[in-house]
Amino acid sequence: MVKCSKNWEYILAAVLSGVGLLTIGILLGHFAIPKGTDEPEAPSWVHSLLRDLDEDLLQDFMNQVEATRIRENLRTLSSQPHMASTDGDKELVQLLLSRWKDPKTGLDDATEVVYDVFLSFPDSERPNSVAVVLENGTQIFISREKEENLTVDQADPRVVQPYAAYAPPGNPQGKLVYANEGKLSDYEELVRNGIDLNGTIAITRYGGTGRATKAINAAKFGVIGVVVYTDPGDINDKKASAEETYPYSWYLPPSGVERGSYNNHFGDLLTPYYPAKDFTYRIPEDQITGIPPIPTQPIGFEDARTLICSLTGPAADDTWQGSLGCVYNLGPGFQDDGLFFNTSEVQVNVYNQRRIEKSSNVLGLIRGSVEPDRYVIYGNHRDSWVHGAIDPSSGTAVMLEITRVLGKMVKEGKWRPRRSIIFGSWGAEEFGLIGSTEYTEEFFSKLQQRSVAYINVDIAVFANVTFRPQGTPPAQSVLFTAAKQVQTPGDNPIPLYDNWKLHYNRTSSIYGVIPSLGSLGAGSDYAPFVHYLGITSMDIAYTYDKSKTSARIYPAYHTAFDTFDYADKFIDPGFTSHQAVARIAGNVLVRLADTLILPLNAIDYGEMLETLYKAVDHEYIVEDLKNHSVSLVPLQNAISQFKSAAAGLHQRIARLQEEASPSPLQVRMVNDQLMLLERAFLNPRAFPDKYYYSHIIMASRSSFIATFPGLADAYISAKKSGNWEDVHQHLTIVVQAIENAASILEPVA
Amino acid sequence: MVKCSKNWEYILAAVLSGVGLLTIGILLGHFAIPKGTDEPEAPSWVHSLLRDLDEDLLQDFMNQVEATRIRENLRTLSSQPHMASTDGDKELVQLLLSRWKDPKTGLDDATEVVYDVFLSFPDSERPNSVAVVLENGTQIFISREKEENLTVDQADPRVVQPYAAYAPPGNPQGKLVYANEGKLSDYEELVRNGIDLNGTIAITRYGGTGRATKAINAAKFGVIGVVVYTDPGDINDKKASAEETYPYSWYLPPSGVERGSYNNHFGDLLTPYYPAKDFTYRIPEDQITGIPPIPTQPIGFEDARTLICSLTGPAADDTWQGSLGCVYNLGPGFQDDGLFFNTSEVQVNVYNQRRIEKSSNVLGLIRGSVEPDRYVIYGNHRDSWVHGAIDPSSGTAVMLEITRVLGKMVKEGKWRPRRSIIFGSWGAEEFGLIGSTEYTEEFFSKLQQRSVAYINVDIAVFANVTFRPQGTPPAQSVLFTAAKQVQTPGDNPIPLYDNWKLHYNRTSSIYGVIPSLGSLGAGSDYAPFVHYLGITSMDIAYTYDKSKTSARIYPAYHTAFDTFDYADKFIDPGFTSHQAVARIAGNVLVRLADTLILPLNAIDYGEMLETLYKAVDHEYIVEDLKNHSVSLVPLQNAISQFKSAAAGLHQRIARLQEEASPSPLQVRMVNDQLMLLERAFLNPRAFPDKYYYSHIIMASRSSFIATFPGLADAYISAKKSGNWEDVHQHLTIVVQAIENAASILEPVA
Structure with a gap:
């Protein structure tokens, strides 16, 4: 019996061992032996191919974006004038390259691509001017050569003289007429007033039509020279005195002059549709269209006041009156009892030189891990007219902060986007979106086949009131999603989405009242991407409260007052709006690069x-x-x-x-x-x-x-x-x- | 001890049970329990995404292609005339649809797409003619209205009168001149010979330049009407008698006339770049270019002999002489001592009517399993001039055999290609590749974004001697691979590759002596795919031994003799060359649709x-x-x-x-x-x-x-x-x- 009990013990032990062995077997079979050839182990890419956006990582990116660093970027970028192809521009090329090649915070790759582009410059030896001359040829008035030195920056010898890029040289002289905005209808109105425009000089204010168009229209009526100025009514909420303007406010000082490209097309003017390389065919200069056919020169409103307030002739219509503090008469010619004589004429002296110069794009790359052949492109131009703190350096300062944070995440092995990201620092935008256009011309097939979207951040902050992007319809949804995740700066933060909706909204037939996405024109480097290549594009910026200012654009635009000091004091003290732009632009960028199913909406x-x-x-x-x-x-x-x-x-x-x-x-x-x-x-x-x-x-x-x-x-x-x-x-x-x-x-x- | 031995037995049993249980456990663990969330089972698509071409299945496809079925297809397809938009054409649309919708051998889907296209027809009430008239207006000669009835087929009332499609109506009358091939240099040569071409009628032979060009050139010299004929020297290896020609050989009988579209462009002439739908904008007819500006009519060489052998004037240059059995004089006008008088003139009577008619494409689809958004397109036109046994029905007969075999494999669940396959039966090709062009215009983005390649098989067999495809360079490698897998018909089979290399070869800088791939012009429906959309394209056919015939093309081309009987007796008795074409075209098609890495070579x-x-x-x-x-x-x-x-x-x-x-x-x-x-x-x-x-x-x-x-x-x-x-x-x-x-x-x- 003992034996028997012993037998039961044996049996119990055997059963227990058996259960144990079975369990071990099951465990071994399940965990230790890989599935065989019939059902092989899943390849390593099975899960990475389906990995979706990591929201925590995106939050982490946004947290790391620092306003002070953007401020420092801007200080560096705008420390000196950096007009396209000048030494200042070349130094920034090197800065971009060194930032993007930084071993700790750089990108995977950065390269410089040089084009030979057709530019136009004033002659530093013979400054352009608008003069009033007596019958004997004596000049009794001459416009300022440059802006007044108000904050040291304007004294920099590298500040380019105000000029109308691509306007032809010449010294036309004639009686002055006031032609409002230089629209076709404006000249027609003058003719209706019985004014013979043949041989006259027209003074027009900025706005209403494109810069070049004012002169192109003028020439059709026999006008032989054009002067363009910025009316305080259009840019300064009518503020016209020195005390009311910068450095005391954000308004344009009386001596400020808007420079600009007088060019209706975009891309290098001599090589339409071809990249402007050394061997590229160039059309003859006389086949260029869309630029002034007659000498044209911009001046500040201080000088414009001298000219316009001295005009004789009938008073202009109410809608033509501006804020120079006098009645605007149409001309032709001056009053005899004022500063000038009725026989005094205006001379437009232009010594611009057109020439082919080297201009660079800098391209930065973060290689995509899963779909490297899909490109999310983010870009801004690098060249300015003068110091260009706002235009374009505010955008570049933001871009450099985005690339610093993303670059760091890549270098630390924390992140690599699903798709490739290409950053572009475009050259010679101010002359007509040249760098970005040449880029799209050189790689048109590759970009058309592989680009997910193009994000442009040129002027990041026009004003620090509200977010307001522009874009084509497929971009709306990702902008909405991102705008709900970024907060406005300041004490009472709300989502950018709400602040945007507050300032710019519309009633959608699908969604009800929603923020209104602006339309893309051709005002910045998105133009070749959307118009020429059909790539979904957007332009991201912070902007004004339209109910509080009627300024056509921020007042220091394209002048020698667009400086770090101006940005720091009046556009975005504390750089928190810049920070918000960096967060939302980066958010959109990462979403487009990382989301498994593209956040574009048909x-x-x-x-x-x-x-x-x-x-x-x-x-x-x-x-x-x-x-x-x-x-x-x-x-x-x-x-x-x-x-x-x-x-x-x-x-x-x-x-x-x-x-x-x-x-x-x-x-x-x-x-x-x-x-x-x-x-x-x-x-x-x-x-x-x-x-x-x-x-x-x-x-x-x-x-x-x-x-x-x-x-x-x-x-x-x-x-x-x-x-x-x-x-x-x-x-x-x-x-x-x-x-x-x-x-x-x-x-x- | 017994107990002990019993104990050992127990232990042995326990160990054995243990091993057994362990084994069962391992098996259970390995096979019965799915891997958990940490290492999940591979998704079902892991292996299908990487599945490559199945060579056995491809071989199986080729084995199933039957010559007799192609022959029966051709008999059905060419049983009646089926010019674009006629009832014969419409019946074939239904045939295609029913074949492709067959539940056992059909495709996944088949649809008819109708366009409103601009065509040109003779007037059945008032036949076109070329006549010789006396000064008093009496006709003393008139060209045949249609081909002679030699094999019953020609007697079909639906046989369209020979005509020059798109040539304008009119009845110009003037002295006849012989203008060789109607090239610009030919008319210049006549002028150099002192001949005043103003008011003359030019007779030209086919070849040397495009059909329409002969008349376009002529009009520049004042010629008022053009006659075009086929010289036996160009098409018949000089055979010109009834006994030497069809139905006794493959050569063109004396009454045979090549019809054709006299049109230098392709696509619907009224809707360039737009699909010809009912609402589509149409250019005014007088803006059409590339068609004859003067009445033009083709005739057979029997009638041409009557005219040319009666010409007066200086003898034409040796290179202008043909095989009508007389000396070709230049004219103008006839000899006085022959059939006609020197005062006799030639009248070209054309009553063509241009009108918009409905023409259909039939599209068939096999849906891709893994990449349905990649299209391999295979097509041929359906419309003919008369019975069109060779042009285009030989190609359609081949296409129907390919779709039967592939359709059966799909319906039986044996096969589904990785990529989608689209079959196109194009309408109105003979009038200028209209159906295929409208298709590319309607879906230009989709086709550009997704098309892997376009395979065209129009005339499948010009002659039964050798394989000779045309194509763009990326297509060469897949054609080579396929050509090595298909054998020539007959008793001493060799790979098509070798036979092709024997007849057409070149020395490649990469591969040494290889078969020479022909260049694609714009002779068939591949033209819009390659020229307009940039899709890698090829045209597949069996053709002549160029050392044995100088025929410009197979002699019955575009005549009422291009019949089933002609094809069956002279082009490909037994249809084994058709079978070889079906095999290689299908092989290329399946390779492009199924190979994991596309068989295209950069x-x-x-x-x-x-x-x-x-x-x-x-x-x-x-x-x-x-x-x-x-x-x-x-x-x-x-x-x-x-x-x-x-x-x-x-x-x-x-x-x-x-x-x-x-x-x-x-x-x-x-x-x-x-x-x-x-x-x-x-x-x-x-x-x-x-x-x-x-x-x-x-x-x-x-x-x-x-x-x-x-x-x-x-x-x-x-x-x-x-x-x-x-x-x-x-x-x-x-x-x-x-x-x-x-x-x-x-x-x-």
Whole structure:
């Protein structure tokens, strides 16, 4: 029996051992032996391919962005004038390269790319001027050569004389007329007033139309020289005295002069569509269009007051009056009983020289880990007119802080984006977006095939009141998401989204009241990306409270007063708005680079198409079109097709997002649809007369009807010329583009 | 002891049970329990994403291709005339749809897409003719209305009268002159011979230049009507008697007339660049270019003999003489002592009507399993001039056999390609590649973004001697691979590759002696794919032994003798050459759709660029260019850059292929580089005067210098005009395109 009990013990022990062995076996089998060839171990990339944005890491990035560092960046960047191709510019190229190659906070790679670009400069030996001369040729007045030295910076010998870049040299002399803003209608109005413009000099104020256009229009009326000035009514909320202006406020001092490129096109003027390399074919200079045909010179309002307040002739219309403190007469010529004589004439002396100079882009790279062949591009120009603290260094100061934080995360091995990020510091933007345009010309296929989006931060802070970006519709959603995560600076922080909505909003047919995204024109380096290559683009900035100022732009724009001191004292003391811009721009950048499914929205394009359609769907237009056998029904159908294709795509995306492990190629497929949508609106044959403008929706428009630009312009033109064929043709172009775009969003097969 | 021994037994049993339990445990642990969240099971797509081409399945496909089924397809397809938009054409649309929707052998989807296209037809009530009339207006000769009825088929009332599509109606009358091939130099030669061409009718033979060009050139010299005929010397190896020709041989009977589109452009003539839908803008008819400005009519050589052998005037030059069995005199007018009188004139009576008709494409789809957003497109036109057995039904018969076998494999669940396959049965090709062009216009973005390649099989078998495809360089390698796997028909089979090399070869700087791939012109539906969209394209056919025939093309081309009987008896008895074409075209198609890494080769483009460079790198050209400040060094550098980028890409691909489990996104990345390479050669602004031609390398060229077309033409033109700016500009365009293409191949980041 003992034995028996012993036997039971044996059996118990055996059973227990058995259970133990079975367990060990199960454990061994499960953990120690890899699955065999039939079901092999998952390759290492299985999980990395599906990794999504890390919100903690993004928060970490935003926390690391420091206002004081942006301030220091700005101080360095604006310490000296750095006009395109000058020594100051070259020094900044080296600064960018050294920052981006820094072993601890730099990027993966940084390179300089040089182009040979066509620029225009005043002659330092023979300063331009606007003079008043007696019949015997004696000068009795001459405009200031440069701005007054108010804060030391203006005394820097490298401050370039105010001038109208690309205006031709010459010394035309004639009686002065006041031509308001130099619009075609302004000159027509003068003619209606019985004024013979032949042989006159026109003085015009900035605003209302492009810089070059004032002179191009003038020449059509026989005007032989143009003077341009900034009216205190347009820039200074009418403040015109020295005591009310910088260094006592942000307003423009009386001696301040806005420099600028007098050029209606963008890109290097001698090499349209080709990168401006040494071997590149250049068109003859006399084939350049869109620049002043006659000598043109900008002056400050102190000098303008002397000229305008002395004019004779009938008083200008109320809408033409400005804030110089006198009645603006039209001319021609001066009053006999004032500073000058009726026989006194105005001489515009321009000694500008056009020449080909070397200008560089600096390109920085963070290599993508999973999809290195997808590019999120972030850029700003580097060149200024003078010290350029706000324009463009505020943007560059922000960019350098973003690259410092991201570079550090990369160098420390904490982060590498899914997609590649390219940073661009563009050259010679002030002369006409030249560096960015040459870049898009040199790599047009690569950029069109691989670019997710382009983010531009040029002037980061116009004013420190509210966030207000511009962009094409697919960018709206990611801007909204980011704007909800960044707080306004100051004591009562609210999300940028709310502050933006407070200042700029609209009622969306989809979302109700939302912040209103501005439209991209061609005012900065996003232009070639969106208009020429059809890449979804946005421009990010902090700006004014429009209810508190009527300034056309921040007052020191393009003058010798756009300095670090000005930025530090009046634009953004404490640099907290700069910090907010760096956070949101970086947030958008990281989202575009890291989110598994691209945060671009096709439905929002549908809403824009609908809005554009409504602008043309007015009874009288429809009736007009019908009378000429043009129907809007195909357009309406195309938009419906687009909207349902967009809705369908986002439904498929939502289903894909519910899957635990969606196929990475399914993800890539919908991402390609989102990324390439904007490309489908390009038609390089749609606007043969407009350099680079190929985007059917975003191209420039002359007509007042806020609809598809080609259609709007053809309609207005047909009303005059009777050429309704062009209207039908442009309607076809629009319908084809929308149907083509819809087909990008539809199921692929 | 017994107990002890019993104990040992127990222990043994326990140990054995233990081992057993351990084993069971291991097995359970390994197989029955899924890996946990730390090391989750690989998602289901892990292996499918990397699945490569299945060679056995491809072999199986080729084995299933049956010659007899192709023969039966051809009999059905060519059973009646099926000119574009006619009832015969519409019936074939239904045939295609029913085949492709067949539940057992059909595709995933098939749809009909209708366009409203501009066509041109003779008037069945008032037949066109070429007549000889006396001074009093009496007709003493009139050309045949249609071909002679030799094999029943020609008696079909639906056989369209021979005509020159798009030639304008009219009844010009004048003295006849013989103008050889109607080239500009031919008319100049007549003028040099003292012949006043004003008011004359020119008779020209097919060949030497485009159909429409003969009349366009003629009109410049005052000629008022044109007659075109096929000389037996050009098509029949000089055979001209009824007994030597069909139905006794493959040669053209004396009454045979080549119809054709007299149209230098492609695509619908009223809607260039827009899909020809009902709402589409149409240019006014008088703005159409590239068609005859004067009445034009084709005739057979029987009628041509009557006219030409009666001509008076000086004998034509030896090179102008043909095989009508008489001396060809130049005219003007007839001999007085022959059939006609010297006062007899020739009247060209044309009653063609141009009108907009509905024409359909039929699109078939096999959905891709892994990358449905990548398209391999395979197409052929459906419309013929008459029965069109060879042109185009031989190609359609092959396509239907390929879709039957592939469709069956899909329906049986044996196969689904990695990428999507689109089959296109294009409409109205004979009038100018209209259906395929409208398709590319309607979906230009989608097709540019997603198309891997386009395979065209129009005339599948010109003659049953050798395989000879045409294509752009990236297609060469896959054609070689496929050609090594398909055997020639007959008793001594050899690989198509060897047979091709035997008949058409060249010495490659990379591979030594290899088969020579023909160049794509604009002769079939590949034209819009390659020239307008920059999609890698190829045209696949079996063809002649050039040493045994000098025929310009197969003799029954575009005549009422291009029938099933003709094909069955003379072109490919047994249809084994058709079978070989189906096998190789299907092989190429499946390779492009299924191979993990796309079988396209970038290095072969480098060799072509080098060849084009060598053609211009001749001492006198280089000297000429240097004298006008144009250097070829940038071109040479760009080609070097391209070649090293291509070599680098293929090295990276080779390394990727060595990996056991490469990342599917790495694979997609290199595939995108290969797929999109050809797109980088597109520049829609390079040739503003040539509709659709945007491909810098493949565009049409007038110059005799076999180099980059824009450069070659600008050079020849500069030699006359002195406009060397254009040469420099076109050199820039070429260099920019090559550098841009190189950047596609370089590492992406």
